[in-house]
Amino acid sequence: MSVSTETVPRPIEITEGKVQAAFEKNWTVIVWNDPVNLMTYVVFVFMKVLAFTREKATEHMLQVHGLGKSLVATETREKAELYHQQLQAHGLTVTMEQT
Amino acid sequence: MRFARKDGRLALTCNLPHSRFLRRILNSIADNYQIKPAQMDPKSAVAWYSRRGCETAKLSEDDTREWLDALHGFRSARLGLLQEWIAQLAAPKAGEYELLVKSEEAHHLVGVFNDHRLLVAARNDIGQAEMDVHPLAATGQLSPARQAALFEIHLLAQIIEELLRWIAPEAAQWME
Numbered sequence: 001m002s003v004s005t006e007t008v009p010r011p012i013e014i015t016e017g018k019v020q021a022a023f024e025k026n027w028t029v030i031v032w033n034d035p036v037n038l039m040t041y042v043v044f045v046f047m048k049v050l051a052f053t054r055e056k057a058t059e060h061m062l063q064v065h066g067l068g069k070s071l072v073a074t075e076t077r078e079k080a081e082l083y084h085q086q087l088q089a090h091g092l093t094v095t096m097e098q099t
Numbered sequence: 100m101r102f103a104r105k106d107g108r109l110a111l112t113c114n115l116p117h118s119r120f121l122r123r124i125l126n127s128i129a130d131n132y133q134i135k136p137a138q139m140d141p142k143s144a145v146a147w148y149s150r151r152g153c154e155t156a157k158l159s160e161d162d163t164r165e166w167l168d169a170l171h172g173f174r175s176a177r178l179g180l181l182q183e184w185i186a187q188l189a190a191p192k193a194g195e196y197e198l199l200v201k202s203e204e205a206h207h208l209v210g211v212f213n214d215h216r217l218l219v220a221a222r223n224d225i226g227q228a229e230m231d232v233h234p235l236a237a238t239g240q241l242s243p244a245r246q247a248a249l250f251e252i253h254l255l256a257q258i259i260e261e262l263l264r265w266i267a268p269e270a271a272q273w274m275e
Contacts (some may be wrong), residue, residue: 027156036230038256038259038260040264042272044267044271047225047267048267054273085166088170095156096155097156
Protein backbone atom coordinates (compact mmCIF):
# COMPACT_ATOMS: atom_id res chain seq x y z
CA MET A 1 0.00 0.00 0.00
CA SER A 2 1.51 3.28 -1.03
CA VAL A 3 1.05 6.54 0.87
CA SER A 4 0.88 9.82 -1.01
CA THR A 5 3.15 12.48 0.40
CA GLU A 6 2.09 15.15 -2.06
CA THR A 7 -0.85 16.27 0.04
CA VAL A 8 1.18 16.78 3.22
CA PRO A 9 2.78 20.20 2.53
CA ARG A 10 -0.47 21.99 1.61
CA PRO A 11 -2.08 22.10 5.06
CA ILE A 12 1.20 23.34 6.52
CA GLU A 13 1.36 26.14 3.98
CA ILE A 14 -2.23 27.12 4.74
CA THR A 15 -1.55 27.06 8.49
CA GLU A 16 1.57 29.17 8.08
CA GLY A 17 -0.37 31.66 6.00
CA LYS A 18 -3.08 31.92 8.65
CA VAL A 19 -0.55 32.34 11.44
CA GLN A 20 1.24 35.06 9.47
CA ALA A 21 -2.06 36.84 8.75
CA ALA A 22 -3.05 36.64 12.41
CA PHE A 23 0.10 38.46 13.48
CA GLU A 24 0.07 41.07 10.75
CA LYS A 25 -0.80 44.52 12.05
CA ASN A 26 -2.78 45.61 9.02
CA TRP A 27 -6.19 46.39 10.48
CA THR A 28 -7.09 49.98 11.24
CA VAL A 29 -9.67 51.11 13.76
CA ILE A 30 -11.38 54.41 12.94
CA VAL A 31 -13.63 56.45 15.21
CA TRP A 32 -16.13 58.73 13.49
CA ASN A 33 -17.68 61.99 14.62
CA ASP A 34 -21.25 62.05 15.86
CA PRO A 35 -23.35 64.90 17.23
CA VAL A 36 -24.24 63.36 20.60
CA ASN A 37 -21.15 61.96 22.35
CA LEU A 38 -19.48 64.58 24.54
CA MET A 39 -15.88 65.57 23.89
CA THR A 40 -14.98 64.79 27.50
CA TYR A 41 -16.69 61.40 27.25
CA VAL A 42 -14.71 60.54 24.11
CA VAL A 43 -11.43 61.44 25.86
CA PHE A 44 -12.52 59.25 28.79
CA VAL A 45 -13.31 56.28 26.51
CA PHE A 46 -10.02 56.60 24.59
CA MET A 47 -8.09 56.61 27.88
CA LYS A 48 -10.08 53.67 29.26
CA VAL A 49 -10.30 51.40 26.22
CA LEU A 50 -7.14 52.28 24.30
CA ALA A 51 -5.01 53.17 27.34
CA PHE A 52 -4.13 56.50 25.73
CA THR A 53 -2.53 59.26 27.78
CA ARG A 54 -4.73 62.33 28.25
CA GLU A 55 -2.70 64.19 25.63
CA LYS A 56 -3.02 61.45 23.03
CA ALA A 57 -6.71 60.91 23.82
CA THR A 58 -7.33 64.65 23.47
CA GLU A 59 -5.44 64.80 20.17
CA HIS A 60 -7.53 61.96 18.69
CA MET A 61 -10.78 63.35 20.09
CA LEU A 62 -10.03 66.71 18.45
CA GLN A 63 -9.33 64.92 15.17
CA VAL A 64 -12.70 63.19 15.41
CA HIS A 65 -14.39 66.48 16.23
CA GLY A 66 -12.58 68.62 13.65
CA LEU A 67 -11.86 66.24 10.79
CA GLY A 68 -14.80 63.90 11.22
CA LYS A 69 -12.72 60.83 12.03
CA SER A 70 -9.53 59.59 13.63
CA LEU A 71 -7.48 56.47 13.08
CA VAL A 72 -6.97 55.29 16.65
CA ALA A 73 -5.20 51.98 16.13
CA THR A 74 -3.43 49.83 13.56
CA GLU A 75 -3.37 46.33 14.90
CA THR A 76 -3.71 42.62 14.25
CA ARG A 77 -7.23 41.61 13.30
CA GLU A 78 -7.88 40.12 16.74
CA LYS A 79 -6.80 43.20 18.65
CA ALA A 80 -8.53 45.56 16.22
CA GLU A 81 -11.75 43.60 16.73
CA LEU A 82 -11.36 43.92 20.48
CA TYR A 83 -10.88 47.69 20.29
CA HIS A 84 -13.68 48.02 17.75
CA GLN A 85 -16.10 46.11 19.95
CA GLN A 86 -15.19 47.92 23.16
CA LEU A 87 -15.39 51.36 21.54
CA GLN A 88 -18.75 50.51 19.98
CA ALA A 89 -20.00 49.13 23.30
CA HIS A 90 -19.19 52.55 24.76
CA GLY A 91 -21.43 54.19 22.17
CA LEU A 92 -18.83 55.50 19.74
CA THR A 93 -19.19 55.18 15.98
CA VAL A 94 -16.39 52.85 14.90
CA THR A 95 -15.26 50.97 11.82
CA MET A 96 -12.30 48.73 11.10
CA GLU A 97 -10.66 48.08 7.77
CA GLN A 98 -7.84 46.01 6.38
CA THR A 99 -5.09 48.15 4.91
CA MET B 100 -28.17 67.50 42.47
CA ARG B 101 -24.98 67.17 44.50
CA PHE B 102 -21.97 64.88 44.09
CA ALA B 103 -19.59 63.83 46.84
CA ARG B 104 -17.36 60.99 48.02
CA LYS B 105 -18.86 58.95 50.81
CA ASP B 106 -17.30 55.82 52.35
CA GLY B 107 -15.23 55.24 49.23
CA ARG B 108 -18.28 55.55 47.02
CA LEU B 109 -19.61 58.25 44.78
CA ALA B 110 -22.73 59.78 46.30
CA LEU B 111 -25.28 61.57 44.16
CA THR B 112 -27.85 63.37 46.30
CA CYS B 113 -30.98 64.89 44.83
CA ASN B 114 -34.53 66.03 45.48
CA LEU B 115 -37.75 64.21 44.58
CA PRO B 116 -38.18 65.61 41.02
CA HIS B 117 -34.58 64.75 40.14
CA SER B 118 -34.94 61.33 41.73
CA ARG B 119 -38.06 60.71 39.60
CA PHE B 120 -36.21 61.93 36.51
CA LEU B 121 -33.27 59.59 37.14
CA ARG B 122 -35.52 56.64 37.95
CA ARG B 123 -37.49 57.17 34.75
CA ILE B 124 -34.29 57.14 32.74
CA LEU B 125 -32.83 54.12 34.52
CA ASN B 126 -36.11 52.20 34.11
CA SER B 127 -36.26 53.10 30.44
CA ILE B 128 -32.67 51.97 29.91
CA ALA B 129 -33.33 48.73 31.81
CA ASP B 130 -36.25 48.01 29.46
CA ASN B 131 -34.18 48.80 26.39
CA TYR B 132 -31.20 46.73 27.55
CA GLN B 133 -33.45 43.67 27.54
CA ILE B 134 -34.37 44.08 23.88
CA LYS B 135 -32.27 41.94 21.55
CA PRO B 136 -30.57 43.84 18.69
CA ALA B 137 -32.75 42.16 16.04
CA GLN B 138 -35.91 43.21 17.90
CA MET B 139 -34.98 46.88 18.29
CA ASP B 140 -36.62 49.56 16.18
CA PRO B 141 -34.32 50.54 13.29
CA LYS B 142 -33.40 53.99 14.65
CA SER B 143 -32.41 52.63 18.07
CA ALA B 144 -30.59 49.71 16.49
CA VAL B 145 -28.41 52.11 14.50
CA ALA B 146 -27.56 54.02 17.69
CA TRP B 147 -26.60 50.99 19.78
CA TYR B 148 -26.04 48.12 17.39
CA SER B 149 -24.71 49.64 14.20
CA ARG B 150 -23.59 47.11 11.57
CA ARG B 151 -21.37 49.64 9.82
CA GLY B 152 -18.13 48.42 11.40
CA CYS B 153 -19.03 44.79 10.71
CA GLU B 154 -19.52 45.67 7.06
CA THR B 155 -16.15 47.42 6.74
CA ALA B 156 -14.55 44.46 8.55
CA LYS B 157 -16.28 42.19 6.00
CA LEU B 158 -17.81 39.99 8.69
CA SER B 159 -20.18 37.25 7.56
CA GLU B 160 -23.86 37.45 8.53
CA ASP B 161 -23.31 34.84 11.27
CA ASP B 162 -20.27 36.68 12.64
CA THR B 163 -22.19 39.97 12.55
CA ARG B 164 -25.04 38.39 14.54
CA GLU B 165 -22.53 37.07 17.07
CA TRP B 166 -20.90 40.51 17.22
CA LEU B 167 -24.21 42.24 17.93
CA ASP B 168 -25.11 39.62 20.54
CA ALA B 169 -21.81 40.37 22.31
CA LEU B 170 -22.62 44.09 22.28
CA HIS B 171 -26.05 43.29 23.71
CA GLY B 172 -24.40 41.15 26.39
CA PHE B 173 -22.16 44.05 27.37
CA ARG B 174 -25.22 46.26 27.91
CA SER B 175 -27.54 43.70 29.51
CA ALA B 176 -24.81 42.83 32.03
CA ARG B 177 -25.64 46.18 33.64
CA LEU B 178 -29.22 45.17 34.46
CA GLY B 179 -28.41 44.12 38.03
CA LEU B 180 -26.72 47.44 38.73
CA LEU B 181 -29.66 49.32 37.24
CA GLN B 182 -32.14 47.57 39.54
CA GLU B 183 -29.93 48.36 42.53
CA TRP B 184 -29.68 52.04 41.59
CA ILE B 185 -33.42 52.35 40.89
CA ALA B 186 -34.18 50.89 44.34
CA GLN B 187 -31.77 53.33 46.02
CA LEU B 188 -33.35 56.31 44.27
CA ALA B 189 -36.82 55.24 45.38
CA ALA B 190 -35.97 55.33 49.09
CA PRO B 191 -35.78 58.83 50.62
CA LYS B 192 -33.39 59.57 53.46
CA ALA B 193 -34.25 62.62 55.52
CA GLY B 194 -36.24 64.07 52.64
CA GLU B 195 -33.47 63.55 50.08
CA TYR B 196 -32.64 60.80 47.65
CA GLU B 197 -29.16 59.34 47.53
CA LEU B 198 -27.50 57.14 44.95
CA LEU B 199 -24.34 55.48 46.23
CA VAL B 200 -22.18 54.03 43.47
CA LYS B 201 -19.04 51.96 44.02
CA SER B 202 -16.00 53.63 42.47
CA GLU B 203 -15.31 50.64 40.23
CA GLU B 204 -18.92 50.71 38.97
CA ALA B 205 -19.25 54.44 38.41
CA HIS B 206 -18.16 54.20 34.76
CA HIS B 207 -21.24 52.02 34.15
CA LEU B 208 -23.46 54.88 35.35
CA VAL B 209 -21.74 57.18 32.86
CA GLY B 210 -22.22 54.58 30.14
CA VAL B 211 -25.89 54.13 31.00
CA PHE B 212 -26.59 57.86 30.79
CA ASN B 213 -24.63 58.09 27.55
CA ASP B 214 -26.58 55.18 26.07
CA HIS B 215 -29.81 56.96 26.96
CA ARG B 216 -28.65 60.14 25.25
CA LEU B 217 -27.78 58.20 22.08
CA LEU B 218 -31.14 56.44 22.07
CA VAL B 219 -33.22 59.56 22.72
CA ALA B 220 -31.33 61.44 20.00
CA ALA B 221 -31.82 58.62 17.48
CA ARG B 222 -35.51 58.15 18.23
CA ASN B 223 -36.23 61.88 18.00
CA ASP B 224 -34.05 62.60 14.97
CA ILE B 225 -31.80 64.88 16.98
CA GLY B 226 -28.73 65.57 14.86
CA GLN B 227 -26.02 68.21 14.76
CA ALA B 228 -28.44 71.02 13.79
CA GLU B 229 -30.68 70.30 16.77
CA MET B 230 -27.74 69.82 19.13
CA ASP B 231 -26.52 73.29 18.17
CA VAL B 232 -29.85 74.85 19.26
CA HIS B 233 -29.93 76.03 22.87
CA PRO B 234 -32.71 74.07 24.63
CA LEU B 235 -34.39 77.28 25.75
CA ALA B 236 -34.36 78.60 22.18
CA ALA B 237 -35.82 75.36 20.83
CA THR B 238 -39.38 76.48 21.56
CA GLY B 239 -41.08 77.09 18.26
CA GLN B 240 -38.28 75.43 16.31
CA LEU B 241 -38.90 71.88 17.48
CA SER B 242 -42.00 69.88 18.39
CA PRO B 243 -42.68 69.55 22.14
CA ALA B 244 -41.49 65.92 22.07
CA ARG B 245 -38.21 66.87 20.42
CA GLN B 246 -37.76 69.82 22.78
CA ALA B 247 -38.18 67.46 25.72
CA ALA B 248 -35.70 65.05 24.14
CA LEU B 249 -33.16 67.82 23.60
CA PHE B 250 -33.58 69.04 27.15
CA GLU B 251 -33.03 65.50 28.48
CA ILE B 252 -29.90 65.05 26.32
CA HIS B 253 -28.40 68.30 27.61
CA LEU B 254 -29.31 67.64 31.24
CA LEU B 255 -27.70 64.20 31.09
CA ALA B 256 -24.65 65.76 29.46
CA GLN B 257 -24.21 67.96 32.53
CA ILE B 258 -24.59 64.96 34.82
CA ILE B 259 -22.04 62.96 32.78
CA GLU B 260 -19.56 65.87 32.86
CA GLU B 261 -19.94 66.10 36.62
CA LEU B 262 -19.59 62.33 37.08
CA LEU B 263 -16.42 62.33 34.97
CA ARG B 264 -14.97 65.13 37.09
CA TRP B 265 -15.25 62.71 40.02
CA ILE B 266 -14.29 59.41 38.48
CA ALA B 267 -11.91 60.45 35.68
CA PRO B 268 -10.59 63.92 36.55
CA GLU B 269 -7.75 63.62 34.04
CA ALA B 270 -10.15 63.06 31.14
CA ALA B 271 -12.52 65.73 32.43
CA GLN B 272 -9.70 68.28 32.36
CA TRP B 273 -8.62 67.63 28.77
CA MET B 274 -8.85 71.34 27.93
CA GLU B 275 -6.31 72.36 30.56
